[in-house]
Amino acid sequence: MHYIKWFEELTKEDIDIAGGKGANLGQLTNNDIKVPPGFVVKAAAYEEFINTNELNYEIKTLLKNINIEDSELLNKVSKEIRNKIEITKINDKIYSEIEKAYQELCEKSGENIYVAVRSSATAEDLPEASFAGQQDTYLYIHGIEELANYVRKCWSSLWTARAIYYREQQGFNHFNVLLSAVVQKMVNSEKSGVVFTVNPINNNRNEIMINSSWGLGEAVVSGIVTPDEYIYNKNSKKIIEKNISKKNKMIIKKPLEKIGTEMVNVAEHLGEEKVKTSSLCAEELELLINMVINIEELYGEPQDIEWAYDQDTEELYILQSRPITTLKEGKEEMSKEKKDLKTLIRGLSASPGIARGKIKIINDIDELARIKEGDILVTAMTNPDMVPAMRRAEAVVTDEGGRTCHAAIVSRELGIPCIVGVGDATKELNEGDNVTVDATRGVVYQGFVLEEKEGSNTPSEKTDVIHNCTTITATKIYMNLGEPQLIGRYKNLSFDGIGLMRTEFIFNNMIGVHPIYLLKHGEGDLFIQKLSEGITQVAQEIYPRKLVVRLSDFRTNEFRNLKGGDEVEPVENNPMIGWRGVSRYISPEYEEGFRLECKALKKVKDEYSLNNVYAMLPFVRTVWEVEKVLNIMAEEGLERNKDFKIWLMAEVPAVIFMAQEFSKLIDGFSIGSNDLTQLIMGADRDSGILNRMGYFDERNPAIKRAIEELISVAHENDRTVSICGQGPSIYPEFAEFLVNRGIDSISVNPDTVEYTRKMVASVEQKLILNKLKGV
Secondary structure, three states, X not given: OOOEEEHHHOOOOOHHHHHHHHHHHHHHHOOOOOOOOEEEEOHHHHHHHHHHOOHHHHHHHHHOOOOOOOHHHHHHHHHHHHHHHHHOOOOHHHHHHHHHHHHHHXXXXXXXXXXXXEEEEOOOOEOOEOOOOOOOEEEEEEOHXXXXXXXXXXXXXXXXXXXXXXXHHHOOOHHHOOEEXXXXXXXXXXXXXXXXXXXXXXXXXXXXXXXXXXXXXXXHHOOOOOOEEEEEEOOOOEEEEXXXXXXXXXXXXOOOOOOOEEXXXXXXXXXXXXXXXXXXOHHXXXXXXXXXXXXXXXXXXXXXXXXXXXXXXOEEEEEEEEEOOOOOOXXXXXXXXXXXXXXEEEOEEEEOOEEEEEEEEEOOHHHHHHOOOOOEEEEOOOOHHHHHHHHHOOEEEEOOOOOOOHHHHHHHHHOOOEEEOOOOHHHHOOOOOEEEEEOOOOEEEEOOOOOOOOOOOOOEOOEOOOOOOOOOOOOEEEEEEOOHHHHHHHOOOOOOEEEEEEOHXXXXXXXXXXXXXXXXXXXXXXXXXXXXXXHHHHHHHHOOXXXXXXXXXXXXXXXXXXXXXXXXXXOOOOHHHOOOOHHHHOOOOOHHHHXXXXXXXXXXXXXXXXXXXXXXEOOOOOHHHHHHHHHHHXXXXXXXXXXXXXXXXXXXXXXXXXXXXXXXOOOEEEEOXXXXXXXXXXXXXXXXHHHHHOOOOOOOHHHXXXXXXXXXXXXXXXXXXXXXXXXXXXXXXXHHHHHHOOOOEEEEOHHHHXXXXXXXXXXXXXXXXXXXXXX
């Protein structure tokens, strides 16, 4: 056949015919490596399809003078090109040969099989220019009509925005890169993954890294699941490291009548025991290792290999092999410590950075005194009472929690590395051991290894961060601040003000006593003095920039940790949605304590003549409670004016629904995306399980819709809207969404201030250009 080549007819030299993937599958097949049978629709078929249908002229016209840095225009052009290819009928002769080859493949397999259709570009998988992943793959395709349709989709994927951009960047002529479509019998994967025949982390050529998980390999390749990881030493011929992860998700075939795949829970599909058990047994590991060593010897260079274990035939298949293009040559360039990395545990990266220290495992609050300067604090989960100990620690590692839990938020504000949601750090790590916490990757290594890169933007106790950014944005870039003492480290960053300063840090570290307990003992003035000192310290450092002080938002369990708290605080079953925020301020049981907070603010304004301080009311539920709390504040001399604004937190969904009414009472809103997400999604923000499963995510459409509604109503009433949750700090695309919706300010963690400002400036520039174009 003119347009078809079977794998048996190809070698690694046939890249111009079958592309990199197709050529390599032919090479493997002809060297007795177990590869699912299949054929390629040659690059010549794509070329003829493009030329005979005169699509080449249309594509050239669309690409003429394109600016690849204009992502909106690039995406528009890409979509037009792909649509033209996908609606154009395949030439009869090409279609006929594809149909014949598919029928032969079905006959060889003895059934009407499902196939995978994979792109294979003629410039793909070359050592000098890795095009891997630039085009698309389609799985579980059935029948000739669907096959022809997805071959055409495969061809069109040569013109994705990312592929166009990549070719421009690498200097490839678009029309010198052709595309072959690999059609291969679908492996019904029980387990699958990726193997690197050289350890890609430390470039050690004597080690093989194997990643494995349940179901199709797309879950591993795309990062949906953290796979099991095995490190094999070629010299000792032993597995020298094994990390078995919690594999909660897997990708499988859709129900019989449907084409494609779906993601399911491992526990529901395979059973709870499969989540934590090794996905590969010793015999399977040995078989896989021997196979990939043979492949590396066949090619004479390190390989990146995808594999799958078929649950129907109980055979191991190699799906593709390509050269590793990212290795650094020269062992002399690698320090000994990088060769000897030994992973102890893995978790979620919550506050980036690298730290070294001695493990101190804290099981009880009474043990906090054991944390000394430079220790690694390991505990189930932190609470506000632990903040002084966290300040002394080099890093924090917790069993539970997600990226918005207490440990994560406080660590980011303290500027220390933090890993959360490990699951069993308190059991797996040993008291007193020296370790390295790489919180950028979420890994704890044995011993003192790695070195922080020079020029890191992460602040340290020894180095102040100096503002070197002159970018101006219409959207104000505010900064979140925890302890007042930290302002000296961050004051020169390019922030427009402090969008969130939590008084809880002052309560804990400068006062340490429950306000009502102090009042009972006639020491209310002590509280006023200490709170005003903390606020003043920050307000003076950043003047005339604004400081938004969020008044206390301790829950009852947190208030009980203060001295005297157990005498005056009730015990609640669910304090997260209990007596907190404004509901506390207006309660007879705490009103006098709240008045102490008001007096402290008044002292800052009157005695220190600081007019750059605003107040923020947390966890608001109703209009009537805001009216009541504003009356209390007025009685203490705190009334809204041009120099003193009062904002309220938009954390409870009721604030979104009643934004019109709330706007009449206050000057602005600040979205607390952590609590808002928790309450809209019904997902405990501290639940490591729900965080890992993706339920707690500010990018959820329901959250974004609520935010859009609030911004719209607030602006109708000439009220400002800010956000001070962790979302913009963690997800750049979420920050971009906020700017596009017209938010007035974004308050982020210190380590992301500079990046956020540059990102916001880029988004604003794009908005201006679109307006000028009339888009």
